[in-house]
Amino acid sequence: MNVDDLEWQARVYGGIPPLTADLLVELGHLDLVVKAADERGEWFCARxxxxxxxxxGDHERAWSVIEPFAATGWEPAAKVAADVxxxxxxxxxxxxxxxxxxPVKEGREWRDYALMLERAGRLDEAIDVLAPHLQGWWMQSTLVEMTEGKDRDxxxxELLTPLAEGARKAKxxxxxxxxxQQALDLQAQVLERAGRADEAIKNLATDVAEHRYFVQNTIGFYAGLLARQGRVEALHELATGDHATVALEQYVKVLDDAGREEEAETVLREIIEATDHSGHRSTLVRLLARHxxxxxxxxxGRPTFEYYDCGNHLDWAIDLLVEDGRPEQALALLDECSSEYVKEHPHSVRSSxxxxxxxLGRYQEAxxxxxxxxPEEYNRDVMLASLLEEAGRADxxxxxxxxxxxxxGRRALTEFLIRQGRPTEAIASLPSISAQHEAWEARRRTELEADPWADNQLGT
Structure with missing residues (x-):
């Protein structure tokens, strides 16, 4: 076991990946998972x-599993070990x-230590640890989350307000x-939980009106704040003006929660008609499906079924029909796709x-x-094997x-053997971590020699 192999596993899900390790545990093979962690250095099995x-409640055994990983000095393992x-x-x-x-390279290296101090009941020390290192959202949000409900608002x-004011001035x-720049939201969050929601709303209302914000998340937080505080009129103004892209969903939810479903639908249909915005279309789909x-x-969703980006609602429509017990209609919907769309999206259409x-039980046809x-098409064998297994043709x-x-293919084979009650064989069939790592690096070098711009996140 060494840090390089551990980092490689975490980076590319090498070795026994997390879903496979979880499957082993789920099917009652905990002892094999422990053995794989101990004998093979399988990080995801250890976790x-x-x-x-x-x-x-078996913390002593948990410590015996994680201790060798923590002994390498690798930070993720140390974090898990500290929890044990x-x-x-x-x-x-x-x-x-x-x-x-x-000395630390970056202030955020203090985060896990501060969180452990808080768990140990030493909150003021934890705040003092974080205080000099609040120059990034992650540490600022850690401070806010760590102190919620702890009477330290x-x-x-005191720590967030200078950052928020500095951001306003900079903008x-x-x-x-x-x-x-994101301390604006966090400051408002703390004001709200401290019972000073009016002050939070006033600050953000001015920020929005005067464009003193940097990211759309601020608009989203402001919309949520108005919704939580029952400021429906202000939310309506925000959601139907220049900030509809971000705020409309919150307004629709407020209307729907109040039993005003028809009003919410009308608002959405009007703005979709005016803008054809895919996000608003998604909100309307969710509203209708919820009812x-x-x-x-x-x-x-139908007008988007030929889109070539994330605004395409075809898969969503298929899932809704299947969940509603109508897979035959979902198949008919898929068969309506144009030949041009199928040609551009062969794998996703075929998979669906x-x-x-x-x-539908039409296994032989599938x-x-x-x-x-x-056979050379992407994961064709995995798809075929899955169908054969479902049809009871395991051999x-x-x-x-x-x-x-x-x-x-290798991951699919491993999980197939596990599902078939052959977990020991599944694990034994895998090369060692070091062998897998070396083979991956060799493939990566070959790929980069052939194409220096190639994606280096190759499969394991």
Whole structure:
């Protein structure tokens, strides 16, 4: 076990990936997961085992699993190990494990230490640790989250207000960024929870009116604040003006929660008619689906079914119909796609079609179509094996996966063997972590030699 191999596992989900480790635990193979962590240095197995053991109250065994990983000095392992130590009552050891070595490269290295101090009941010390390092949103938000409900709101405001005021001044001077640009939202959040919502609303209302904000999140937070405080008129003005893109969904939710569904629908349809904004269309789809109007929701999404970006609602419409018990209508909807769209999106269309055929119990038809796909196409073998397994033809599925060169083929084979009650064989079939890492690096070098701009996030 070494840091390079651990970092590689975390970066590319190498070794036994997290979903596979979770599957082993879910199916009752905790001892094998512990063994894989101990003998193979499988990071995701170690993490899954620790989580399961701690949930069962077996913190001593959890510590024995994570201790070798923490001994490498790798930060993610140290963080998990500190949590185990804390649950064992070894607070001093937990704090020592996450306390960064000085001098630190970045102030955020103090975050885990501050959080552990807070868990240990030493909140004022934790605040003092964070106070010199609040030049980024992550540390600012940690301060706010860490102190919620702890009667430290005035102290937090003392630290956040200068950042927020600095951001307001910077924006007024025409600057594009400032370390406190998201402190506007956080300041308002703390004011609200401190019972000073009127002050929070006043600040943000001025910020919005005078364009003293840097990110759209500020508009979103302001809309949520107005909704929580019942300021419906102000929210209506925000949501139907220049900030509709961000605020309209909050306004619709307020109307819907108040039983004013028809009004919410009317507002959305009017703005969709005027702007054809895909985000507003999504909000209307959600509203209609929430009230069981699935056919109406599908029709609202229909104009987007040929889009080439994230505004496409086709998959969403298919899911709604399947969840409503109408997979045959979902398949008919998919079959309406133009030949041009199918040509541009062959994998997603094919995957949806085969899934729907299987859902309808038409396994042989789905298997025949999957088998006709050229083997070299992306994860064709994984798709075919999944259909064969669902159809009860496990031996054929195994034969496909054993000979597959698909990017996700090895993971699919491992999980197939686990589901078939052969977890020991599944783990034994995997090369060691170091061997996998070396093979990945070799493939990466080859890929980069052929194309220096190639994506280096290759499969494992």
């Amino acid at each position: 899954a085992a620790v989580r399961e053991l701690c949930a069962a 130590l804390f649950q064992l009552g070894r607070t001093a050891d937990a704090l020592a494990l996450v306390r960064p070595n000085e 005035e102290r937090v405001l 007024a001077e025409g600057k594009w960024t400032h370390p406190g 069981g109007r699935i056919d109406d929701a599908v029709e609202v 079609r085969l899934t729907l055929l299987a859902n 298997i025949t179509e999957a088998a006709a796909v050229p 054929e599925a195994l034969a496909v996966l054993r000979t597959s060169a698909a990017p996700d």
